[in-house]
Amino acid sequence: MTKSLEEVNQSVATQHKKTGFRKILAFLGPAYLVSVGYMDPGNWATDIAGGSQFGYSLLWVLLMSNLMALLLQSLSARLGIVTQRDLAQASRETYSKYINYILYFLAEIAIAACDLAEVLGMAIGINLLFGIPLIEGVLITVLDTFLLLFLINKGIRKMEAFIIALVAIIGFSFVFEMIFAEPQMDQIVAGLVPSIPNSAALYIAIGIIGATVMPHNLYLHSSLVQTRKFDRSKAGIKQALKYNLIDSTIALNLAFFVNAAILILAAATFYKNGMFEVAEIQDAHQFLEPLLGTKWAPVLFAVALIAAGQSSTVTGTLAGQIIMEGYLHLRIQPWVRRIMTRLIAIVPAVVVITIYGESVTGKLLIFSQVILSLQLGFAIIPLIHFVSDKSKMNGFHINKITQIAAWIIASIIVSLNIKLVYDEIVGWLDSSENPVALWVTVVPLAIAFLVLLFYIIINPFVAKIKSRMHNHSPHALNIQFSEQKIKHHHQIAISVDFSQADETALNNAFKLGGIEAQYTLIHIVETVNALFYGHETDDHETSIDEKLLKEYQELLSSKGFKIETELGFGKPHKVIPEIINKGHFDVLVMGTHGHTGIKDLIFGTTVNQLRHKISIPLFIVKK
Known part of the structure; x- marks a missing residue:
């Protein structure tokens, strides 16, 4: 398994810091990149609508959403810190x-939907600040395609500094907006007390909660925490968890301040003046100057909007890279990845704005939030399962109270998002001129996603029950044991994947053969190029794998072991038997983690395919 965001993985040293403050400072950063997803343009519409319609009364919803987000992001960070795996x-x-x-x-659809909101937000900001038409503003957003590539080459700390600068711009902009608006402090405090004025407020509250937790943020955070290099002892991991919680608390509270400021601004201007229907970002910008009496209010509003869109688009691209590499084990050039994601967002935006005009941007933003809502459960549910698993978390699994809190939060968020999606689909059916098309496309798709969601929820519980059933010991066994001679293996093949499972596999192999045996390390390259071109493959991953395999050979040879290596290309369950059957091996040792094929040993598929193709014993080592 390759490292998450390999070019910056463990690139920030946290050890040997002389003071506690410097130690904390070394860990601060990842959560700020995550926090921008909680203040992206997709959140602005719900905050403006909530403030203009119901004043300060929905502030408590933002606070509750922030607490939910803090717990979920801390779980995501825990997964990355402990397992050195991102969520994908x-x-x-x-x-x-x-x-x-x-x-x-x-996940890719969610990234594209998020990017759509960011493209629209930046384009609207450019339009409001410079008067550039919305279509041209959308096209201008293509120019930031290479920004991520530039920043990643400068190192993760430079990228974090850039994002923090944008967050600071957003924060300072709204500090001045608050000064201009002069909100009523007693009503702000009253707004933190839970209340739902009417059914319309409930709908807005659902929208606020639904737009708060972004699925790509959970993938992103679990990867970004791995940019820190720290002591992997239990004490070191505990310290990393503590400092990352501090990082998340500070960053997400800043995001809460921005969202609360947008809602307070809407309440102190539009609601106060009886303008209850302001929901579009453009309308909010238009009315700020006459209501607040200063030309700087709309300018700062537009600047903050551009900063929110730009910061979100950088982190969204990072999340896309993490998802592609994590799920598919596929790497492509960052600029290619960036263009792909941006085009998926720009094309529908340009087409819809061209056909229906600039007035539909609000509907497009809502549509992007509905798409995000559909995907949210597929990120939250697996995350809770993973961090609750004792074997995966090596003793750092979450306790029962945290599990219960996480499941309650997941239930609330997923239920509200299901309601949001249901309401939108019903609305489309009622207003559509051709509802049959929706009944045969959108409705079955939504039902299929719901079935998949239940599978994701139930499957780990079922797997645990099956494991207990299969692992129980029968009683009253009467087995006669005879003395056996120990057979020493002289030719041992070991499948390696450069994960932590290799240590266990190698040590077990050495127990079988000792110092006298001949060992052959087998690694299979599974990239798309490897599947098509086989031994002629010459890509980045192949060169890395060759280097790692050579390092294994040199290390183990220095310990006195006789080591040879074999690099294969393609599917492990096909290539490994070919290598084994060409050699004269006594036994094959395999681990249960790593490549797709080896991972499938957990489910029994690869071992069933492989054991029938080789004529030697297969020794499976579980990490």
């Missing part, structure tokens, strides 16, 4: 190949 990699190692393809497809 953990899913790939856990679920079957076809389920992972579906989860990857849904």
Whole structure:
């Protein structure tokens, strides 16, 4: 298994810091990149609508959403810190190949939907600030395609500094907006007390909660925390968890401040003046100057909107890279990845705006949030399962109270998002001129996603029950044991995948053969190029794998072991038997983690395919 965001993985040293403050400072950063997803343009519409219609009364919903997000992001960080796997990699190692393809497809749709909101937000901001038409503003957003490539080459700390600068711009803009608006502090405090004025407020509240937790943020956070290099002892992991919780708390509270400021601004201007129907970002910008009496209010509003869109688009692209590499084990050039994601967002935006005009941007933003809502459960549910698993978390699994809290939060968020999606589909059916088309496309698709969601929820519980049933010991066995001679193996093949499972596999192999045996390390390259071109493959991953295999050989040879290596290309369950049957091996040792094929040993598929193709014993080592 390759490292998550390999070019910056463990690139920030946290050890040997002399003071506690410097130690904390070394860990601060990942959560700020995550926090921008909680203040992206997709959140602005719900905050403006909530403030203009119901004043300060829905502030408590933002606070509750922030607490939910804090718990879920801390779980995501825990997964990355403890397992050194991001959420996509953990899913790939856990679920079957076809389920992972579906989860990857849904995650990509969510990334595109999020990017759509960011494209529209930036384009609206450019339009409001410079008067550039919306279509041209959308096309201008293509120019940031290479920004991520530039930043990633400068290192993760430079990228974090860039994002923090944008967050600071957003924050300072709204500090001045608050000064201009002069909100009523007693009503702000009253708004933190839970209340739902009417059914319309409930709908807005659902929208606020639904737009708060972004699925791609959970993938992103579990990867970004791995950019820190720290002591992997239990004490070191505990310290990393503590400092990352501090990082998340500070960053997400800043995001809460921005969202609360948008809602307070709408309440102190539009609601106060009886303008209850302001929901479009453009309308909010238009009315700020006459209501607040300063030309700087709309300018700062537009600047903050551009900063929110730009910061979100950078982190969204990172999340897309993490998802593609994690689920598919596929790497492409960052600029190609960026253009693909941006075109998927720009094309529908340009087409819809061209046909229906600029007035539909609000509907497009809502549509992007509905798409995100559909995918949210497929990120939250696996995350809770993973961090609750004792074997995966090596003793750092969450306790029962945290599990209950996480499941309650997941139930609330997923239920509200299902309601949001249901309401939108019913609305489309009622207003559509051709509802039959929706009944044969959108409705079955939504039902299929719902069935898949229940499968994701139930499957790990069923797997545990089956495991207990199959592992129980029968009673009253009367077995006669005879003395056996120990057979020493002289030719041992070991499948390696450069994961932590290799250590266990190698040590067990050495127990079988000792120092006298001949060992052959087998690694299979599974890239798309490897599947098509076989031994002629010459890509980035192949060169890395060759280097790692050579390092294994040199390390083990220095310990006195006789080591040879074999690099294969393609599907492990096909290539490994070919290598084994060409050699004269006594036994094959395999681990249960790593490549798709080896991972499938958990489900029994690869071992069944492989054991019938080789004529020697297969020794399976479980990490």
